Amino acid sequence: MGNERLKMMILAALFAALMGVGAQIIIPVPPVPFTAQTLVLPLMAIILGKRYGTLAAVLYVLLGTIGIPVFAGMKAGLGIIFGPTGGFILSYIPAAFLIGWIFEKGGGRTAAAVAATVVGAMFILLAGTVWLKYMGSLPWSGAFAGGMLPFIIPDLIKAGFAAVVGVLVRNRLASARLLPAALR
Template sequence: MPIKKITKIALFASILSVLSFISIPIGTVPITLQTFGVFLAGLLLGAKEGAVACLVYILLGAVGLPVFAGGRGGLEVLIGPTGGYLISFPIAAFILGKGVNFKNRILDLLIVILCVFFIYAIGVPYLKYVTGMDFDKALKIGMIPFIIPDIIKTVAAYFISVEVNKRINIRL
């Protein structure tokens, strides 16, 4: 892999790590800027590199570095209540990198918003399974409070990506 790609992947893994520290605990699942970073990675790096950046981030956390929300790290976070959300990140970045082409804004925004719900589709059932709570409670704890903030973050990531791509073609 060329050094330029490795550098961009490392940069976005670092960005994800920093954005994870911005965390507001509201219960089992905190509000963070992780999804903002995931969406930037997928939109700016493309499918493969965006997914790899998210995987690197997850691996850094899995080995114990304090890169997850609230400065946490370790496998216990991945097998804990929020692990499903983390596991969904590389797939969401890949989908964004493949699906968004910056030519049809309406279709692009639809893909971006659907990716928010893809993260919930993995995270909420995982939260339910790990905690043993019923599905309605998992929805109330792991999705409902986050829908509007997550859509705002991901739409912002899209428009930032549009501007960055106008100025520099980061996907080179």
């Protein structure tokens, strides 16, 4: 039992690191850049489940908040969290839980994974856009145009890809008995 918990905590830390790597894969589009974080996040929530997927998201946000440069462009700190794009970053925590929860409630099927990742992607975009509007002092039209509209199609594609790959990886890990019994 203790070994399974330790194994999952290590996987959560690994996925937090992968989030940091994904943040550095950037297509710079002001005010919010395209990054691979929104591909890693649903993958980790599907593979690790709601509990450890959320732990990985919390760890990622905490690392960046305390000054480790894991956010896009090797940035970190409270200035990023309380800046215009901070809402996207903070939304990763509830989004990871939401994706994992929907997936688990859906019985771990691919259709549940697709639904979960799409809902998670839309949650991130909505939360981030609302934050962008207020923290960036933008009108709703500007926040929507800069924080949501350009990301809808790419994020839906990433969500579908993450759902299919996440279920495949999770099933392989489960069949190899590399996931705790509760996640199999």
